[in-house]
Amino acid sequence: MFFYGAYYVINPDVRAPRILDQLSIPHPAVIAHRGASVVAPESTTPAYEIAARLGSDYLEADVQRSADGELIIFHDSDLRRTSNVSELFPRRQHDPVGSFALAELRMLDYGSWFNQAFPLRARPEYEGLEILTLSELIAIAESGEHTTGLILESKHPERYPGIEQQIIDTLLAEGWLKQTESGRVIDKASAGKAEHTRTIFFSFSPASLLRFQDVAAEIPRLLLISDTMITHLRWRSWLEVAEPIAHGLGLKGFMAWPWHIAAAHEKQMFVLPYTINYLWQIRVLAQFQASGFITDRPELVLDFLQRLPQQPNSAPVRDVIIPATPR
Numbered sequence: 001m002f003f004y005g006a007y008y009v010i011n012p013d014v015r016a017p018r019i020l021d022q023l024s025i026p027h028p029a030v031i032a033h034r035g036a037s038v039v040a041p042e043s044t045t046p047a048y049e050i051a052a053r054l055g056s057d058y059l060e061a062d063v064q065r066s067a068d069g070e071l072i073i074f075h076d077s078d079l080r081r082t083s084n085v086s087e088l089f090p091r092r093q094h095d096p097v098g099s100f101a102l103a104e105l106r107m108l109d110y111g112s113w114f115n116q117a118f119p120l121r122a123r124p125e126y127e128g129l130e131i132l133t134l135s136e137l138i139a140i141a142e143s144g145e146h147t148t149g150l151i152l153e154s155k156h157p158e159r160y161p162g163i164e165q166q167i168i169d170t171l172l173a174e175g176w177l178k179q180t181e182s183g184r185v186i187d188k189a190s191a192g193k194a195e196h197t198r199t200i201f202f203s204f205s206p207a208s209l210l211r212f213q214d215v216a217a218e219i220p221r222l223l224l225i226s227d228t229m230i231t232h233l234r235w236r237s238w239l240e241v242a243e244p245i246a247h248g249l250g251l252k253g254f255m256a257w258p259w260h261i262a263a264a265h266e267k268q269m270f271v272l273p274y275t276i277n278y279l280w281q282i283r284v285l286a287q288f289q290a291s292g293f294i295t296d297r298p299e300l301v302l303d304f305l306q307r308l309p310q311q312p313n314s315a316p317v318r319d320v321i322i323p324a325t326p327r
Ligand code: G3P
Pocket: 033, 060, 062, 075, 153, 224, 250, 274, 275, 294
């Protein structure tokens, strides 16, 4: 076993660039998890704007649905951790986010918790930040200098019947995806060849991935694997689950062993580890041939990859945008 492991550490499988190239996904892909969520409140406008300006390849977002049917970007099941719901709606503070109408969700402040929790990174402009809709996130991704893609997670999809179709309908309505005359849903960037794939769907739910596949088979999909899932099934079993419905797997960093990555590559699937926030993790996983990094700290990953844009005075953009980033 020791020699088996040592072999893969020294000789990792190097097929990731070719697999990603076939899907027009950049290698290694830098994915800003809930935006640049160490330096700004997660899933808010500044978190995503900073991540986009730094040059992240993709903005990661959890999509849920409000009680009145609007697609919103929000991670948790309820609103307590990242909003002031306990002040405004004390009796409903434990209720699921999907039980609130968009107008109610818009009344809440999604930034002040961050200033209180992380005083060294606090900024006055974070106070009073609003929840984002999927359409607003698309506008952010389209507004920057770089073309930044979106990697969208159907969060708790069992609570939101039809959410996969609704996500795709919204992406089409906003002109982010395109429908051909024959009805195929394609990434708009793939029509123009020069740019990378801008859209990836992922989920912990194989059933949700299957529904994405039914509606938009050509858009890349990833099966997310949590630590509890891996205790139920072995890695090779998950590869078999993923193979017919996904192009890759997203898994907790500590599970991204090089022999797991090699086994995925054997089936032409790529591996994106999450959530990679330390330099040593980035170095190790780069050696193991991870296809990219899902990170709360895109500035750190981009710096490691020497992909941070320079300002005219030759300071990296990181130092201009986020001078207070703790290291
Ligand atoms: O990046 C994978 C990740 O998004 C899945 O976990 O809990 O952050 O949505 P979570």
